[in-house]
Amino acid sequence: MSGEILIQQPGNSVVTDLGRTRGPRFGLPVNGALDQYSARAANILAGNLDNHPLIEITALDFRMKAESDILIAVTGAPLTLTVGGRPSSQWEPVSVRAGETVSIRGIHRGLRAYLAVHGSIEAETLLGSVAPDTVVGFGLQLKEGTRLLTRRSVGPVRQPYFDLPLFRLGLERPSMDSDLLVDVTDGPDVAEFGESGELLFTSEYAVSGRSNHIGLRLGGELPERTSSGEVLSRGVPVGAVEVPSREELLVLHRGRGVTAGYPVLAVVTSTGLDVLAQARPGDKVRFRKTTVAEATAAQRRSRAQLETLRESVNTVFGLLGIGCRPQWQDLPVAACS
Amino acid sequence: MPVLTAAPTEIYESGDSALRVVAISEASEDNWLTVHGLADWLENCGAEGLHGAVPTYDSVLVEFDPILVSARQVRAFVKLGLLELGRSAGPAAAPREFDVPVVYGGEYGPDLERVAEHQGISVDEVIRLHTEKTYTVRCLGAPAGSPMMDGPAFPKPVPRLKDPRLSVPAGAVSVAGRQAVIAPAVAPGGWCVIGQTPLSVLNIRREPLVPYKPGDLLRFRQIRPEDFSTFAGLELEPASMEPASILEVRS
Numbered sequence: 406m407s408g409e410i411l412i413q414q415p416g417n418s419v420v421t422d423l424g425r426t427r428g429p430r431f432g433l434p435v436n437g438a439l440d441q442y443s444a445r446a447a448n449i450l451a452g453n454l455d456n457h458p459l460i461e462i463t464a465l466d467f468r469m470k471a472e473s474d475i476l477i478a479v480t481g482a483p484l485t486l487t488v489g490g491r492p493s494s495q496w497e498p499v500s501v502r503a504g505e506t507v508s509i510r511g512i513h514r515g516l517r518a519y520l521a522v523h524g525s526i527e528a529e530t531l532l533g534s535v536a537p538d539t540v541v542g543f544g545l546q547l548k549e550g551t552r553l554l555t556r557r558s559v560g561p562v563r564q565p566y567f568d569l570p571l572f573r574l575g576l577e578r579p580s581m582d583s584d585l586l587v588d589v590t591d592g593p594d595v596a597e598f599g600e601s602g603e604l605l606f607t608s609e610y611a612v613s614g615r616s617n618h619i620g621l622r623l624g625g626e627l628p629e630r631t632s633s634g635e636v637l638s639r640g641v642p643v644g645a646v647e648v649p650s651r652e653e654l655l656v657l658h659r660g661r662g663v664t665a666g667y668p669v670l671a672v673v674t675s676t677g678l679d680v681l682a683q684a685r686p687g688d689k690v691r692f693r694k695t696t697v698a699e700a701t702a703a704q705r706r707s708r709a710q711l712e713t714l715r716e717s718v719n720t721v722f723g724l725l726g727i728g729c730r731p732q733w734q735d736l737p738v739a740a741c742s
Numbered sequence: 743m744p745v746l747t748a749a750p751t752e753i754y755e756s757g758d759s760a761l762r763v764v765a766i767s768e769a770s771e772d773n774w775l776t777v778h779g780l781a782d783w784l785e786n787c788g789a790e791g792l793h794g795a796v797p798t799y800d801s802v803l804v805e806f807d808p809i810l811v812s813a814r815q816v817r818a819f820v821k822l823g824l825l826e827l828g829r830s831a832g833p834a835a836a837p838r839e840f841d842v843p844v845v846y847g848g849e850y851g852p853d854l855e856r857v858a859e860h861q862g863i864s865v866d867e868v869i870r871l872h873t874e875k876t877y878t879v880r881c882l883g884a885p886a887g888s889p890m891m892d893g894p895a896f897p898k899p900v901p902r903l904k905d906p907r908l909s910v911p912a913g914a915v916s917v918a919g920r921q922a923v924i925a926p927a928v929a930p931g932g933w934c935v936i937g938q939t940p941l942s943v944l945n946i947r948r949e950p951l952v953p954y955k956p957g958d959l960l961r962f963r964q965i966r967p968e969d970f971s972t973f974a975g976l977e978l979e980p981a982s983m984e985p986a987s988i989l990e991v992r993s
Binding site: 429462532541557590641643700 | 802
């Protein structure tokens with residue numbers, strides 16, 4: 406059985422996934438959830454595949470009404486989550502009954518939250534991804550009155566005593582501070598900056614309000630290119646740190662144009678990009694040099710945690726009969742409510 | 743785009759999820775054939791964890807998922823692909839030709855006069871040089887799969903605008919440095935806009951989203967401003983293949 410959601414207060418929210426990995430070949434940025442760890446965690450907690458469509462909520466308050474019984478999980482920036490008026494836990498699965506309102510308020514540390522719905526959300530795809538692409542005008546930006554279909558509905562799952570939170574899966578939450586430490590590796594053009602490249606690691610940078618999903622602009626002491634001359638357009642990686650002007654450092658994020666002609670001083674690691682996804686204007690950023698080997702090891706550790714979470718979720722959901730297991734209708738789920 | 747011998751290359755780390763492969767031969771044509779041939783090979787090799795490759799003029803960015811495949815393995819794939827290029831030489835796919843009607847100058851090309859002045863030639867001469875050449879699409883770039891091409895035979899490189907525009911319309915025909923391009927979608931831009939085509943280049947209901955691919959040929963043709971509306975809404979499509987155009991195939 407499918408479910409339905411009605412958006413009541415969209416704030417700034419879109420339906421997205423982990424990104425359009427086939428896009429860059431065709432000149433389109435990868436886009437997708439900026440904080441990939443939180444997006445994956447939300448989907449896993451909702452019993453979905455990592456890459457399933459989910460809602461990305463940036464900075465502003467958000468409210469939606471469940472038109473059928475659903476199961477959700479909210480991750481990302483710390484916030485106040487209420488379901489049917491009851492305070493509910495972030496980073497845990499939450500059962501929502503038909504007619505209840507899910508409200509997300511007060512994102513003040515970190516910037517982006519992720520709301521996954523068990524069974525995920527129906528949305529159009531472009532090159533295999535639902536991720537919005539603002540340049541080509543593709544994607545599902547949520548509006549007041551938008552109705553979303555979920556591929557599955559889940560009967561109410563509720564703690565019989567005092568409606569205490571049912572799940573305590575205990576996933577490590579990323580710390581969200583206004584002082585961010587971001588790991589980078591040397592970029593392919595680091596030599597073009599000579600000694601001034603070291604400034605990246607000794608200076609502190611402030612996140613400009615002109616930052617978005619395409620890139621973050623950072624003010625501070627800027628390394629300077631020592632070489633000159635026209636650089637041929639080249640493919641630039643997500644995370645590329647460039648110095649395009651004398652005013653700001655530019656760190657490209659998942660919405661970056663795939664080609665550019667600026668030398669790449671450094672590249673933010675995959676885990677570092679998740680940290681930057683939560684940077685608010687005014688936050689302070691310090692960069693720390695690492696190696697590709699260490700960055701990959703860090704990324705593997707982070708994904709291993711998510712795999713452990715997936716096992717716990719599978720076990721718990723299996724016991725509760727959540728999901729499409731053949732026996733689920735026979736389980737007395739309603740007895741819990 | 744098979745080549746007989748891959749140009750020599752250098753491989754650079756580009757973060758934990760990408761490598762940059764640069765072809766470093768003296769011959770820019772060999773470099774271009776090498777990076778595009780390698781990108782095609784990587785695209786078709788079916789290796790798990792490889793997301794894809796972004797080839798441009800002399801370099802290709804190879805993107806991968808570091809959880810599924812290590813940077814060392816990707817390097818090995820790249821080296822294998824470069825070896826295979828030499829073995830798989832065969833008839834090149836025939837390039838298709840595109841005819842692009844353009845209104846030059848005025849509101850359609852606000853930088854036309856500036857470009858003429860900087861080059862020290864007349865506006866008509868700029869248009870003549872721009873329409874005279876048959877362009878090869880070198881790569882698909884930002885934004886939205888723009889066809890990046892080697893520019894017309896202007897006397898000198900075209901400087902970029904000091905203040906990039908916040909919004910350049912779809913169809914804008916621009917030049918900068920020694921390059922030429924058409925904008926498939928509205929986007930900010932620092933290139934000099936000398937004209938605009940009424941044809942729509944981008945169609946997000948079609949895959950791929952733009953009709954040309956690297957190696958295809960493109961010509962600009964001047965039309966009058968009053969003809970803009972007769973083409974408006976039509977899509978850029980390859981011209982029907984004449985035998986003569988097949989003769990232009992490079993292998």
